[in-house]
Amino acid sequence: QSVLAQTPSASGTPGQRVTISCSGSSSNIGINYVYWYQQLPETAPKVLIYRNRERPSGVPDRFSGSKSGTSASLAISGLRSEDEADYYCAVWDDSLSGWVFGGGTKLTVL
């Protein structure tokens, strides 16, 4: 069982807005930056959101991140078929002295 809780699956139709949540604790999300990774089928993960809400160059502004207390969220607006992927949140945990990943959310575009 992961230290960070993510809903295992999410879905939406093209054009819709979808939100993926990540729940942690005071030793991780509560005090450190949250990162989001996108893993397309059969590929390595890539950074989607860094430091809670920042987007690397090349990531569309349809993707946005937020954090409140010990939870974080990734929102995807204007859903596209190419957004179908696994999404992971990650954060440094001060109690564990290591990085922790959420269990991942599989996004299906219907």
Next chain:
Amino acid sequence: EVQLVETGGGLVQPGRSLRLSCAASGFTFDEYAMHWVRQAPGKGLEWVSGISWNRGTIAYADSVKGRFTISRDNAGNSLYLQMNSLRPEDTALYYCSKAEEAAATAPPDSWGQGTLVTVSS
């Protein structure tokens, strides 16, 4: 462009050892921390270990502590993972990743394609 190429994976019996290597290029290797992250077949990502730019800080997941050793050769732009006392639950695709900054607390921001380790008798 950052390039990370992992090698050394394969089939190994439980209790045996394996050493993974990662050849890095496209960035100044000795200015960044590095990580190993693994993914068991059909499962999610699990951080394994991280090492700061100067080896001053090294961290391990509890699941591998005491069995795995991370190291780096800054002159040779290489990262390593020595895996001892391997268990079936260590079966996974092992990714080498470059961190965002020099500290081991910095997150992975670039990933290789991974090398598959299978632990089975």
